[in-house]
Amino acid sequence: MLAIVVIPALLILWIITSIRRHNKSGLKDIPNAHFSVPYSRLWLLSIRWRKKENRSRIYLHRRLGPVVRLAPRELSVNCVEDGIRTIYSAKFDKDADFYHALVDQTGFMVTMIGNDEHRRRRRMLAHPYSNSYITNSGTIDNILSRVKHRLQEGMAQWASTGASVDVYMQAKCSMLDVVTGFLFGSENATDTLLDPSFENDLTTLTQATTKNLHVRTSLEWPMSYFASWIGGNVRPDPVARSRWEEWLTQVITNSYRSHPTKPSSTASLYDHFYDNFKAADPEMSLNDMASFIAVECDDHLSASHIGLGILLSYTMYELSRAPHWQHALRKELGTLNEPSELSLAHRLPNLRVLDAVVTETMRTRAPCPGPFPRLVPESGCRLVGKFDVPGGTVVSSSAWALHFNPDPFPVPDEWRPQRWLEADEKTEVEMRKWIWTFGSGARVCIGTHFSARVMKELLITIYSNYETLLDEEFTESVEQEDVFSSSPLAGRIQLKFRRLTQPDTMVVA
Numbered sequence: 171m172l173a174i175v176v177i178p179a180l181l182i183l184w185i186i187t188s189i190r191r192h193n194k195s196g197l198k199d200i201p202n203a204h205f206s207v208p209y210s211r212l213w214l215l216s217i218r219w220r221k222k223e224n225r226s227r228i229y230l231h232r233r234l235g236p237v238v239r240l241a242p243r244e245l246s247v248n249c250v251e252d253g254i255r256t257i258y259s260a261k262f263d264k265d266a267d268f269y270h271a272l273v274d275q276t277g278f279m280v281t282m283i284g285n286d287e288h289r290r291r292r293r294m295l296a297h298p299y300s301n302s303y304i305t306n307s308g309t310i311d312n313i314l315s316r317v318k319h320r321l322q323e324g325m326a327q328w329a330s331t332g333a334s335v336d337v338y339m340q341a342k343c344s345m346l347d348v349v350t351g352f353l354f355g356s357e358n359a360t361d362t363l364l365d366p367s368f369e370n371d372l373t374t375l376t377q378a379t380t381k382n383l384h385v386r387t388s389l390e391w392p393m394s395y396f397a398s399w400i401g402g403n404v405r406p407d408p409v410a411r412s413r414w415e416e417w418l419t420q421v422i423t424n425s426y427r428s429h430p431t432k433p434s435s436t437a438s439l440y441d442h443f444y445d446n447f448k449a450a451d452p453e454m455s456l457n458d459m460a461s462f463i464a465v466e467c468d469d470h471l472s473a474s475h476i477g478l479g480i481l482l483s484y485t486m487y488e489l490s491r492a493p494h495w496q497h498a499l500r501k502e503l504g505t506l507n508e509p510s511e512l513s514l515a516h517r518l519p520n521l522r523v524l525d526a527v528v529t530e531t532m533r534t535r536a537p538c539p540g541p542f543p544r545l546v547p548e549s550g551c552r553l554v555g556k557f558d559v560p561g562g563t564v565v566s567s568s569a570w571a572l573h574f575n576p577d578p579f580p581v582p583d584e585w586r587p588q589r590w591l592e593a594d595e596k597t598e599v600e601m602r603k604w605i606w607t608f609g610s611g612a613r614v615c616i617g618t619h620f621s622a623r624v625m626k627e628l629l630i631t632i633y634s635n636y637e638t639l640l641d642e643e644f645t646e647s648v649e650q651e652d653v654f655s656s657s658p659l660a661g662r663i664q665l666k667f668r669r670l671t672q673p674d675t676m677v678v679a
């Protein structure tokens with residue numbers, strides 16, 4: 171009897187308080203994604219739970235403009251000036267609730283909330299990730315040459331047998347083999363193109379992380395309390411985890427031992443990291459340092475392995491759907507046969523078709539669609555010149571919503587590399603401002619130059635002497651899953667390889 175009276179009374183009280191709060195809120199003039207969002211987070215949580223958040227943001231912004239309210243104190247922002255330029259500046263901290271749901275382990279750059287700690291760490295790694303370092307790195311030359319050789323062997327075999335190949339897995343293996351060499355030296359690099367079992371471990375662990383994040387950010391208390399009952403709090407596969415940790419400990423120990431005698435021409439990221447830690451805090455114990463380095467490098471490994479695996483395999487998929495772009499690319503790669511004193515890495519900026527193909531895939535297939543939530547500082551902020559947003563509001567953007575905006579990108583749903591080749595200078599500069607594959611501002615991805623070099627050189631290796639074709643028998647969905655790390659729904663992308671026989675189309679790369 172009491173419940174019949176008390177529950178409706180509490181409900182009415184809650185509705186009245188919510189309406190009052192909404193009427194006073196500084197966010198009341200911002201268009202609502204759903205009638206309920208000024209009062210409750212339920213709508214946002216439901217689209218997140220159903221894995222529709224980033225796709226919904228695309229259509230919401232097309233309908234409602236550049237700033238949309240998603241929950242009582244949460245906004246989605248979809249413009250550059252007075253938008254991402256503002257909210258991804260150093261004044262806005264990361265939203266701890268979200269980033270600490272991302273992984274149990276914190277203490278690396280992506281999860282650092284305070285900007286001072288982050289700035290110190292970022293400074294330590296800025297040099298080995300800079301464009302000039304990446305372009306001239308002998309360590310990357312060595313490791314890329316080994317991985318290219320392995321790929322050549324694989325492609326020769328796939329082409330001769332007509333096999334259907336899961337290029338998503340091959341791309342992840344290639345990336346893992348390159349990045350392990352960059353981080354710990356080519357002598358410590360994995361060789362998963364030859365034996366993919368280790369790559370499978372990492373994929374299994376990443377899937378558990380993605381699933382945990384999805385459950386943790388889609389449920390509110392008290393439902394979050396029951397997360398483990400419905401598949402949340404997935405414990406990473408203990409066997410894969412221990413194999414992975416064992417490997418990481420081993421390569422860090424090896425790197426530590428070889429560090430004193432390592433020439434700078436073969437230096438790894440570990441060597442730079444170690445020297446910078448030592449300079450910043452000479453008293454730091456070896457164990458603490460090893461543990462900081464392991465946690466940071468673990469993150470760089472998973473970012474490259476999955477993120478670049480997604481980008482490389484989707485670029486191959488799009489090229490297989492559009493053979494005329496393979497033809498245009500190969501024609502351009504023919505220019506690499508002309509004698510030059512420059513290394514391949516230095517000649518990459520001249521390959522405009524290659525750049526257009528990669529950039530367009532970064533636009534249409536961004537591997538991390540978002541959101542990347544930030545907290546508005548206490549002083550508040552103004553968005554799109556008209557909305558005054560109070561401190562404490564959570565603001566975020568989605569790469570997919572920015573990339574599928576028809577204003578900067580007409581016919582946004584189509585993969586059209588020509589948009590990058592045909593645009594005049596002003597339009598191209600404007601379009602590039604909207605490309606958000608790697609985020610922007612103070613916390614922009616540190617791996618952008620590394621990613622560009624590795625992606626482009628591997629594509630040159632593949633398309634110089636081979637063409638790729640769709641496997642007509644593969645009919646599973648290649649759409650991306652709408653989660654933080656967006657792999658193909660099928661978990662694979664099957665293509666076939668054919669060796670080029672016309673000598674004039676073949677390239678020495």
Ligand code: HEM
Nearest residue numbers: 279280470473474477478537538542608609613615616617
């Ligand atoms: C296609 C591949 C990649 C994608 C899509 C990607 C995407 C991103 C994005 C969107 C951010 C910003 C996150 C935020 O604002 O919270 C980020 C940060 C970061 N990425 Fe990447 N990334 C990729 C490759 C890499 C690679 C290859 C590395 C290193 C080897 C790397 C290391 C990092 C690090 C350390 C950060 C944190 C930077 C900071 O907080 O200062 N990423 N990445």
